[in-house]
Amino acid sequence: MASAKALISSEDIPGTYGLRIARAIKDRYDYFIKEGRENFFKNRMIKYKSTVYRVNLPPGPPFFPETQAIVLLDSKSFGVLFDMSKVEKRNLFIGNYMPSKKFTGGFRMLSYMDPSEEHHAKLKKFCLDVLNMNSHKWVPEFDKASEGLWAEVEKDFSEAGKAPFNAHSELMLFNFLCRCMVNRNPTETDLRNDGPSCVKKWLALQLAPIASSGFLPKIVDEVTIHAAPLPSFLVRKHYRRLRNFFYATEVLDTDQNLGVNKEEACHNLLFMVCFNAFGGLMILFPRIIKQIVQVRGQLQRNLAEEVRGAVRANNDRLDAQALKRMRLVRSTVYEVLRMDPPVALQYAKAKEDFVLESHDARYQVKKGELLAGYQPMAMRDPLVFEDPQQFTPDRFMHDEDKGQNLLQYLFWSNGPETDEPSIHNKQCPGKNIVIILACLFVAHIYLRYDSIDIDPKKSSSRIIFTALNKATF
Numbered sequence: 015m016a017s018a019k020a021l022i023s024s025e026d027i028p029g030t031y032g033l034r035i036a037r038a039i040k041d042r043y044d045y046f047i048k049e050g051r052e053n054f055f056k057n058r059m060i061k062y063k064s065t066v067y068r069v070n071l072p073p074g075p076p077f078f079p080e081t082q083a084i085v086l087l088d089s090k091s092f093g094v095l096f097d098m099s100k101v102e103k104r105n106l107f108i109g110n111y112m113p114s115k116k117f118t119g120g121f122r123m124l125s126y127m128d129p130s131e132e133h134h135a136k137l138k139k140f141c142l143d144v145l146n147m148n149s150h151k152w153v154p155e156f157d158k159a160s161e162g163l164w165a166e167v168e169k170d171f172s173e174a175g176k177a178p179f180n181a182h183s184e185l186m187l188f189n190f191l192c193r194c195m196v197n198r199n200p201t202e203t204d205l206r207n208d209g210p211s212c213v214k215k216w217l218a219l220q221l222a223p224i225a226s227s228g229f230l231p232k233i234v235d236e237v238t239i240h241a242a243p244l245p246s247f248l249v250r251k252h253y254r255r256l257r258n259f260f261y262a263t264e265v266l267d268t269d270q271n272l273g274v275n276k277e278e279a280c281h282n283l284l285f286m287v288c289f290n291a292f293g294g295l296m297i298l299f300p301r302i303i304k305q306i307v308q309v310r311g312q313l314q315r316n317l318a319e320e321v322r323g324a325v326r327a328n329n330d331r332l333d334a335q336a337l338k339r340m341r342l343v344r345s346t347v348y349e350v351l352r353m354d355p356p357v358a359l360q361y362a363k364a365k366e367d368f369v370l371e372s373h374d375a376r377y378q379v380k381k382g383e384l385l386a387g388y389q390p391m392a393m394r395d396p397l398v399f400e401d402p403q404q405f406t407p408d409r410f411m412h413d414e415d416k417g418q419n420l421l422q423y424l425f426w427s428n429g430p431e432t433d434e435p436s437i438h439n440k441q442c443p444g445k446n447i448v449i450i451l452a453c454l455f456v457a458h459i460y461l462r463y464d465s466i467d468i469d470p471k472k473s474s475s476r477i478i479f480t481a482l483n484k485a486t487f
Contacts, residue, residue, distance in 0.1 A: 140274055317487070
């Protein structure tokens with residue numbers, strides 16, 4: 015790390031971009047193939063002895079010219095990504111590029127807008143109002159959805175002695191979100207049960223430049239899906255089905271549109287439900303299961319005892335009041351989000367020249383420079399979290415003041431957990447609902463089972479249950 019003496023003055027940021035195309039391709043090769051994402055950031059932090067440095071990030075030339083970034087890997091420097099007085103987030107939602115607007119009906123989505131843009135406030139308020147409109151439905155609808163999910167999983171388990179989770183979970187999530195947010199059940203429309211597959215195909219093409227195909231060799235990914243933007247016409251029919259479903263919802267026929275025309279509101283509604291909510295939760299739920307099971311020992315029993323005790327104390331009802339009693343459940347969810355957030359990278363551009371501070375150095379940042387924070391490392395900052403690489407389920411519940419202090423360094427929602435989404439920031443509109451749903455998800459597991467187990471050979475994103483031990487106490 016830089017010396018403490020460096021705090022008294024600005025200094026040059028370590029690292030280099032090298033020759034524009036050649037070095038960008040080399041860095042991209044290291045990122046995707048040679049080192050992998052985690053080691054890519056970690057190795058350069060060690061090399062430069064700094065949590066702040068310059069490097070080329072994918073995607074890269076020739077079709078993605080913007081690659082040069084200042085990487086932020088500690089909690090103090092990372093916080094500048096949410097300071098709207100110093101940075102802007104225009105067109106930086108999923109990386110240093112924006113997919114074609116043809117993927118979203120010709121409209122630029124709220125997620126790609128900066129709060130300084132006038133239209134941002136209208137669209138953000140529309141999204142916040144949609145989420146709040148049916149807030150009374152979230153818990154009872156999730157109860158029904160969860161019952162159906164585990165019934166399907168148990169059916170598979172009884173037939174084969176093991177059961178896949180993801181396909182059942184994704185169908186449950188999509189249908190649940192649509193029923194809650196737009197008052198429409200996809201299974202009763204022309205969309206039927208095809209919603210998750212339509213969404214995943216649509217997402218895959220937009221994320222292809224920075225993602226893995228999951229089945230091709232890495233070097234083949236590099237010369238195919240990473241080489242150039244993929245055309246939207248490949249998923250046009252799938253997106254049209256989604257658009258027609260959302261356009262027919264009653265949400266768009268109310269006064270909630272706030273001056274946004276119906277077609278634009280429709281595409282933003284679709285984006286919020288499918289990209290933001292469904293896309294995030296379908297990643298988060300498997301990670302919750304994986305982390306809990308990997309702990310082994312007493313955790314599952316402790317969760318079961320807390321959940322059942324809270325429900326009994328609440329007249330056998332699982333609702334918001336019961337959730338308030340589940341401190342270990344909530345802390346476990348926070349810890350999953352700290353260790354393995356659904357979105358790993360956050361981006362912003364400097365609005366002006368300013369001095370960027372890490373724990374032990376100050377750096378001069380110039381207007382227009384791209385900043386990229388890697389969340390898993392920023393949220394494992396050893397100067398903030400004890401045993402930062404260790405999954406500690408009760409980390410956020412030991413001491414109320416200490417736990418609250420740690421929450422300001424939990425950045426999974428595009429802002430600190432201690433902040434609230436508003437029209438003036440870029441924090442996820444559904445931040446609080448995500449926490450509630452994640453806690454409900456854990457609670458339903460341990461109302462139903464004493465413990466669960468999974469196939470450890472599968473990746474963190476794919477869950478195969480090998481044990482479902484029904485509740486006995």
